[in-house]
Amino acid sequence: MSQATAAVKKDSQAEHHEELSFLYKYILPVDHKIIGMQYIFTGLIMAIIGGYFSYAFRMQLAFPGEVVPLYGLVGPGEYNMLITNHGTIMIFWVAMPVLIAGFGNYLIPLMIGCDDMVFPRLNRLSYQIFLVSALVLIASFFVTGGGFGGAWTSYPPLSSNAEYSLTDWGASLWILAVALEFVSFLLGGINFITTTMNARAPGMKMMDIPIAVWFIVIAVILFMASVGPLIAGAVMLFMDQRLGTSFFLPSGGGDPLLWQHLFWFFGHPEVYVVLLPTMGIVADVITVFSRKKLFGYRTVLYTAFATGGLSFVVWAHHQFIAGIDPRVANVFVVTTVLISIPLAEMMFSYIATLYGGSIELKTPMLWALGFLAAFLIGGVTGIYLGASALDIYFHDSYFVLAHFHYTFFPITIIGMFAALTFWFPKMFGRMMNETLGKIHFWGTFIPFNCIFLPLFFLGLAGQNRRVYNFQLYPDLATQDLQNIRIFATLSLVVMLIFQLVFIYNFFVSMFKGEKAPNNPWNANTLEWSIPSPPPHGNFKTLPTVYRGAYEYSVPGRELDYWPQNEAPK
């Protein structure tokens, strides 16, 4: 005992953060900031692939049967592969790595005031597994038979038998990549949770932690608690594919519905896994740019707990008409509609935060407010789908598609841009160009609505998802509906073109932008108290925390912000 404690004590004194060689700084880093950026850049590259896929299949829908410029002809099998991998990439390889792993890695140690993650090498390992998973997924597009095309939910028996899916190795590599990605995030997640639980700066109480950190950690806990059964399910599916077992095959005694339950038991909490980090980031951004304390910090936190808890008991609303017992559906309707209560309360608190503020519409603030507005539409349309009877009409229609793009697009893309533009000065030590930033915002936000608002109406008209050519259905092949499809597609093209503005702004600002001061936005949290970009080891002397993260415009103070680590007089 005594000897061991002595060893621990010796360890803690041994650390000094020297500058590292290029190899250890950028290729095999243990520094959480570099690992975080690796995640973000990998995620952005995957986002480009996912965006390219969406371009290809939207063009096919608007101009069926024609050769898509920069892609080629999209046949039915290829269309399935494109939509499947668009969904998979955007959720597992963009939303999760950028928002949770990327910003989680970058922000958690900075915001809670410590020098690194508690397990830096585990952190590196989890990124490397993630990278391998991304490469496996990309490899799956090029094997014989092409990439997997059974939709991102990969319902068996379609996904479990090559005879049905016609993508023998595509399906196996797909499930392998997804499973690897889960393992990577499990390892990363353990790191995040233990870091936040154990390594907070002295004085930082539970209620002083910035909402962004809280929400990332809650998201990770949700992920850990929901993904286990699906990892087991992935093992079972893989064995069905490769060894010929029949866990999900009715003729061998299995049940295809089992996969649906396993998948959605993970899949619904997953929605909140990606939502919460963005909600947290947005909380930080709107408080800074409205110079307001967050309205009801505790309320917001408790609603997040409630949402997280409820998210485990709503999963079957994805299966209302998928063959589950109709009596069970009633239970899930109740829980599903109930989940609107904490989320509505959270939304009300965010909007109430703006009340009486001093709002400055800088680019990050525009993104954050854009998120609130767009997510509001995504949220309210969810009520339709939570009602089982309406789900009879809307299930797997474009209404569902429009609904979840109104949640996932704000979460993933808008949230990501809010975070990138907000923390860009801290990451690279330069400011981004405001004008270009605003052009990019409007050039993304307006086309985004033009893409997905019309899709609600296509859903009302009875158009189903995952169909590669609606000309085959006379009721849907009318010129009016086709015009809507063409409009949505053209909006997508416009939006994709405007992303070039961001890429230009991002790289030019990274090298040529105006030098950023330590605290360009006059924010309170700890990461703004150190130089931009922070050195290896973050803090010269580790900070002590004296107050909560949102003490803006405190009466009786000359400055309208009050850094968390500023000692009281």
Place this chain on the structure above:
Amino acid sequence: MSDAHTHPNYIKIWYWLLVLLAISVVGPMFEIPALTIITAFGIAIVKSYLVAAYFMHLKFEKAIIWFLLTLSIILLGVFFFGTAPDLMMTEGDQWIDCIADKSCVEQRL
């Protein structure tokens, strides 16, 4: 390292575990289903409690770890009961498992 607490007598716990193992092996020999379930799973729970509480020092651990482990078991229970109506029955409200009663169309499997 574990904090200052007196060690339980590990050998004694081990003896108990072996006794329980013997019971769980002997139990099914009476071929009474109820007794089998009790000796098999009841004893498994007692054994796992002994291992967790004494060998894993859970008895001396902070409440949060208990909370964590209990929560994970509860969530698995939620999953079980949400899934059971579909998987544990061969017929329900407006559906029947037609493999079981061979009424299905011939499967192309």
Place this chain on the structure above:
Amino acid sequence: MIEYFVQSASSFAGDIDNLFLVITLIIGFWFFLTFGALVYFIIRFRRKDGVKAKYIAGEKHSETKWTHYPHYAVIAMDVVIIAVNILVWVEIKQTLPPRDNLVRVIGQQWTWSFIHAGPDGELDTPDDVATANDLHLKLGETYHFELQSRDVLHNFSVPAFRLRQDAVPGRTISGWFKPTKTGTFDLQCAEMCGYGHGIMGAAVTVHSKESYENTMAQIRKGTYESHYQKRRGTKTGLPSKTSYVEDKDSFATLLASIF
């Protein structure tokens, strides 16, 4: 509101449309209230020099009531939604009204087979009439269907009937509908079922009594011309591409391209 976009041709279509309307009214109210507050705050509380933001922690009751009261109202309206919804759900999915006729629907990659019960109203009897991709129904009769799948998941989806149900291999799922309007409607597969998912459609034709008997007689004699095939060649609204798509996507071509 849905009937503005698509015809409503079954007895419960109106219920679903009404449910849609109820929910639209409720959430429309909330949406405009919340969205209005958001926009108003953004405009009203823009940064002005010399004006300092208010310090509101949102922890006192006088402050939290602004989020709590709306939130209680949300609960009340949720209860309304749940209640109305369960009524409609029970009617459509949990009850089987007495049947006039019976049809078995079988999905397989990538075609629909329909077995009409014939005059005796029972399946698995010699007078059954089997068709591929063509479902024929009599106006005003309550139909029960038995939904089965031969291979993977499929979904029996007829938007005009507001009807949708997955076909799960290994299960027979039953349900009902009652056509209330003559005409031919689309049936789409709505669950990803592989390569040909996009072309797995069928035509649902609701007949008057005489026309139904005629068609059935034609089918028995073998002189029947498929409504589904006839329909696919017509009115796509995109004249230039129609023939191209048509050739490219015929089932035989598809199969040939795979094997």
Place this chain on the structure above:
Amino acid sequence: MHGPIATHRRATGIPTGRLAVWWLLASEIFIFGGLVTCFLLFKLNGSPGFEDAALTSVTAGAINTFVLLTSSLSIVLAHAAIENGDRVKTFRYIWYTIGGGLIFLGIKTYEYTGKIVHGHVITENLFWSFYYTMTGLHALHVIGGMVIMALISFDIRKGYNFQRVELIGIYWHFVDLVWIFLFPLLYIANF
């Protein structure tokens, strides 16, 4: 060995390593728990094939349980020894544990071979699919634990990372715990 200061903070009062192991085990509970739940769902449904549980060898299962329980004892004794600073004894106990793991895997291999020779392969029916999947995943955990234990034992001999004995111990007990539940599920309960 050194690491960031963060690693040595303990705001919860639980050392970071131990906290992380507990979180790891919580996620493992979900993975094994998911499999066990699926197994139970099919078993309670009366799916055909589950009566084959009578064909598994209770003797082999019981011996394996005994081996794992004993190896659990030896790793906890290793932990007790390192708390007293007895590195030699710790090293020896860790290797006893690894030996236990090897015996376990040996018996497992013997069982697998016997079953496969008798035609009970993984595709025979759902019971055997679950049998091989669950015991296989468990065996992978045993192998992983043994490798880590071997690495730690050499650290101990060199005189550092003493706290890791407890961490691998907790993990090993968990592997033991999983087996305690697999044993009645796959070997005893053939009702």
